[in-house]
Amino acid sequence: MDMYGILTADRDLARADFGDVTHVFADSVDGTRREPLAGVANSIACWGDTATVRDEPERAAVTADGTRATPDADGHHWGTVCPTDPDYRAALLERIERVGAMGDVRLTTPGFPGASFCHCERCDREFAASDHEERDAWRTAVITDFIAAAAECVEGDLLATLYPDPYPGNLRERAGVDPGSLAPFVDEFVVPLCDVGYGTTYWVESLARGFAHELEDLELDLTIQLSADGVDADRLVGLTQQLEAHADTIVYGTYPDDAETVRDVIRRVREADTPALTV
Numbered sequence: 001m002d003m004y005g006i007l008t009a010d011r012d013l014a015r016a017d018f019g020d021v022t023h024v025f026a027d028s029v030d031g032t033r034r035e036p037l038a039g040v041a042n043s044i045a046c047w048g049d050t051a052t053v054r055d056e057p058e059r060a061a062v063t064a065d066g067t068r069a070t071p072d073a074d075g076h077h078w079g080t081v082c083p084t085d086p087d088y089r090a091a092l093l094e095r096i097e098r099v100g101a102m103g104d105v106r107l108t109t110p111g112f113p114g115a116s117f118c119h120c121e122r123c124d125r126e127f128a129a130s131d132h133e134e135r136d137a138w139r140t141a142v143i144t145d146f147i148a149a150a151a152e153c154v155e156g157d158l159l160a161t162l163y164p165d166p167y168p169g170n171l172r173e174r175a176g177v178d179p180g181s182l183a184p185f186v187d188e189f190v191v192p193l194c195d196v197g198y199g200t201t202y203w204v205e206s207l208a209r210g211f212a213h214e215l216e217d218l219e220l221d222l223t224i225q226l227s228a229d230g231v232d233a234d235r236l237v238g239l240t241q242q243l244e245a246h247a248d249t250i251v252y253g254t255y256p257d258d259a260e261t262v263r264d265v266i267r268r269v270r271e272a273d274t275p276a277l278t279v
């Protein structure tokens with residue numbers, strides 16, 4: 001039996017009864033901070049923080065050729081602080097502890113913001129002083145250590161969001177994220193597979209299948225996040241049914257305008273899950 005739920009920034013939707021699980025944005029990548037809610041998985045952006053990077057550009061992760069991880073940089077949609085910034089790391093863990101005292105925590109944007117990050121002086125120095133000969137191994141250790149520390153701070157389950165690339169080794173190369181290394185500290189991985197309208201859906205099924213395959217030896221649940229914005233209910237029901245073999249939970253990114261559609265979708269997929277009773 002699969003589980004269904006929503007991801008939302010809307011407080012009223014978060015308190016409404018939609019399904020089995022609710023993910024709520026507490027800290028977003030734009031730097032917005034909201035009061036966490038009880039009884040939900042509060043989502044915290046790790047180093048994605050446009051507001052901090054705008055105010056203190058020198059804290060952004062940087063490539064060897066000096067490109068900073070800001071929203072203006074090619075391929076970046078938000079600013080990203082360097083994951084070895086010690087003050088930021090300490091404040092982030094404090095925040096995770098405060099939010100984690102209320103229950104489950106979902107971490108978003110855990111990791112370096114791309115394969116060529118970070119080459120700030122501190123990262124170069126820490127890598128040189130480390131036991132690692134390969135930079136990717138060092139980056140992976142930095143992220144794994146952080147997730148291990150975060151897990152200590154959370155009373156409920158710890159969920160980690162993965163960039164939607166299941167190709168073996170790619171997450172490690174991109175972000176310093178190795179699902180196998182994180183598995184001892186994490187209860188669940190969340191993979192966003194979002195699109196405007198889902199004009200085609202084969203890629204959603206392919207990526208979900210890829211993750212299910214990559215993660216199958218780990219004792220972890222897999223949640224797939226879909227967007228509901230402007231998608232009709234029939235399409236979302238069909239897409240959900242394509243994914244059910246690969247995921248334990250489906251959450252729908254939900255704005256107030258999509259609420260009725262999502263309610264309808266969850267009702268229909270649940271009905272389809274329940275075998276008809278024969279008298």
Ligand SMILES: [Zn+2]
Nearest residue numbers: 082118120123
């Ligand atoms: Zn750095």
